[in-house]
Every structure is written in C-alpha cells, then in structure tokens.
Amino acid sequence: MPSAEASTALRWHVLHVKPGRDDFVGRQIAAGRTASGRTLPGGYRVWIGRRTVRNTRHEIVRELLFPGYVLVQFNAVPDQWAPLYFVDAVVRLISTPAYRPIPLATDIVEAFIRLCEIKPANAPGGTLRPGERVVITSGPLMSFAGEVMALPAPGRVEVLLGLFGRPTRVTLSSDDVRTA
Secondary structure, three states, rough: OOHOOOOOOOOEEEEEOOOHHHHHHHHHHHEEEOOOOOOOOOOEEEEEEOEEEEEOOOOOOEOOOOOEEEEEEEEEEEHHHHHHOOOOOOEEEEEOOOEEOEEHHHHHHHHHHHHHHHOOOOOOOOOOOOOOEEEOOOOOOOOOEEEEEEOOOEEEEEEEEEEEOEEEOOOOOOOEEEOO
C-alpha cells in the first residue's frame, strides 16, 4: 500500500479545455483566481506546450504541442484537484471512471518540455551551418545524405548530394532536413 507521502507528491495531470482557451486557462490557474472570482488553492504549476516551427510561408511561429490540453502539476488530493473544475473553459480533468486524476509520468513531461525547447534547424540561432552533414527527411529525396553548401534564405538550405555518381546541388526547405 502506498504511503501518505507518496500520494501527496507533486505530479503532472492533464486538463482538457475548450478549443482555443489554453492560454486563458493557464493564466487563471497561475493567478489563483477564476474569471468568475473564485479563489484557487496555491501550489499549481502550469505548462502549455508550444514548439517552434516554420509555417507554409517560412515564418517562425510557436504552435501548440497539444491543442485543447493543459498540463498542471499539483498534489493529487481532492482539495487540490476539485477546484480545477471551477476554472472557466475547463472541460474536465483526465481521470479514472471513479473521478480520480490520472498522473503522467514525470520523465514523459520532462521529455515534452525538452522537445519544446528545440529550435528548428534553420531558425535564427538554429544549428545548420555550411559544411555540415544532413539527411533529407521528406520528399522524393528522403533518406539521402548530403552536405550543406549555403543558407540562401530563411527556411531554405542548399545541399550537395551525390546523385547518379555526380555531385548535384538541390535547394530544400530547412524543415525537410536534419543533421546527420
């Protein structure tokens, strides 16, 4: 049987929220008050996963990793999780059929946090440099390896490939390559 100390440890849990209301819910929980004025007990830590990607116009944007879900760290005691149902725009706390919150494994959440800290390869401050070896990850040249020759524009990369026994220069989106 688990000890009382283990059952009150801080664990990550998942809140399902209304579409487009992730930031709104995160601000309410962080402030400790709901929009209707109800006070929340302290001790919550909120994480809304966003990763940096390039959109179709090659602009760097922050996109939600899990749209409609907010991760909240708290003690799994009813005094801590029951008030979350009163936060505006919260649909439900992911829980068992007996309405007990299901905790996430801490190492999984830490992996998500690390994933969101990674910049795209050709973002400002990214990692691609001329002379670096890369592998193409999508398109008709998928899994070909080559060498970065130049970074002609934001979101673009020129790669020298060995095709049919001859060096061939191709221009690709930086989203289509990763370092080898």
